[in-house]
Amino acid sequence: MKPTARERILTRLRQARAVEAVYVNPVRETDKEWLARQPEIGDLAERFTREQEAVGGDVRRVTSWEALPDTVLPWLGRQGVASVMTGTEPRLEPLRARIAESGRFALHRYERSAEEQGDEIFAVDCGITTSRGAIAETGSVIVVPTPEEPRLLSLAPAVHLAIVERARLYATLSEYIETGAYQAEVPSNHVLVSGASRTADIEMTLVVGVHGPKVFLVALIG
């Protein structure tokens, strides 16, 4: 049988590898130590907030999950949001109840497939999701879409509000990766979100809000 492209490529690579490398990296012997060197981050919540604000994000500190609605409702009002969508995440039910009570926003729920609910998801103003935490050094929120909080919830609406627990702040991406949380689970999708979607493709001029959210809000709990 004729070898497949896969077999031919792998055979070529195995043969090619025998050729000795000309350039030897000077840090190879010690790079474990080098890799372990991490930058000084300082207070995690402060750094996270500073980094988020540097990219136009808006971070509000909230004392507890119970206090969340008191912060979120007026905040969304000021953003000019008319409709809000969440998934089926149980921790957001109290917030949903308060939003419904207020009567100020049309409340939607992402609970069926994107094929069924597509028009609704793309029309809604604001998506609210929880998160797996955040990375202080870069101001990145770890968003892991699940059946309870699907991918489009943090992508299609013009405003994305993410909720981050302060206890789940990591100093750097390396530190987060070392926890092994991702490797243990390998979710189908895992996104570090650092601010609203943006571009500088025209004359290096920054424009916020291209294909994803135009506004990124973070409620930092604890």
Next chain:
Amino acid sequence: MVPDARKFKRDSGRALQDPALRHNLQKAMHTIRGRRNERFSELNDGAALQWIGNAIKQRSLARLPELLEQLEAKLTARGVQVHWAETTAEANRIVLDIARRRGVKLVVKGKSMVSEEMELNHFLAGHGIEALEADLGEFIVQLAGQTPSHIVVPAVHMSKGEIAELFHRELGEPYTDDVAALTALARRVLREKFRAAGMGITGVNFAVAETGTLALVENEGNGRMVTTVPPVHVALMGMEKVVANLADVAPLMRLLTRSATGQTITAYFNWLSSPRRSGERDGPEEVHTIILDNGRSAIYGDGELRETLDCIRCGACLNICPVYSRIGGQAYGSVYMGPIGKILTPQMAGLGEGGHLAGASTLCGACYEVCPVKIPIPNLLLRLRQEGSQPTPAGRTLLKGAGAGRAVGEAMVWRGWRVLHDRPAAYRVFTRLLGMLGARIPQRIGPARSWSRARALPIPARTTLHELLRERAGQ
């Protein structure tokens, strides 16, 4: 895109005479270089980080076949279909087969340099499938019927005025040169397309063997849209993109975004590992990965040129390059431009067609200085120049097109130079002769003509340095 030496000479000359292009490039390169330097100076040891990047890439490449197999196994176990392509023609055929099976008429694309290698848009159009670029810069370049002039900022050669004209003409919208309005227009046009498309295509920035993860780096959200909304996602990756562990990604990412756009991180760092799982409400039903060779395994087989595969496509070498920042990306006439293009293109296309690009360098070494993974670009350029014009030394793998750039005239000049410098008597006679001729050396004919076209020919001094020193010693 087949590189062509004569076309390069013509187009780079034209680019130098184009004040608008020079202005656009100068402004953009200045901005992007400044941002990159700022982000690097914040690191407590940026230079050390570059060597860490190099170490990670070398270590990954040392295990390339095993890592690719591990990646394939992990992805396959989670339902991602992995394809291998030796050539761009094979890769195109694989995409087409998937598209046909799924009845796809419209494809939306994230930014992918591999798809440029494949000339995928053109290929799909030939089979009645529209491929639409969703990255703003790529969208602009596609509307203009051009190819990207920069790896990271595809439309960097255009001013907002030109883009405004283009949008007005092609999209039939009222004229505006407000950058925010132009961006909003692209958002509106493309939103519809994400939902209408039957397939999304992206590149891959990092592929992690340990976890079977495809990682995409982007700012606009188009990459997330393309990998979430259409029912099929096809990820195109050059085989050198694989790293062993997720932990390897953190330092490379730290280097990539700082080098590319001067950001500490991009808006989205998107990790994908499977199609939509049972119970999930969105995401593609099918995910495919195409692992492309296209000359990479041959590059891998050379112990020196192998370093070319370290590249993480940040574009920092373009921004710093005195040649690129003056002629721009399109003059190169190849998919990859600037310093990385000058080493990659001659190897992919062969020295016969691409060898001239290795000559388009001042060898100033700025690219090596900024390269986040320390590719010794100037050394590799010298190597490619040498093999472009000389027979390959014994014991070395023959590069495609080696010796193709050999010019009889040039070879004779260098042979003469060697004779003169080997024989002191001949050298003295020759310099004396030059000194006597002095300003009478003809400038408009013969070998001095092409030199003196744009600069003054140096006039040999009447007295040589040797003579001056002897005189002084005699006094």
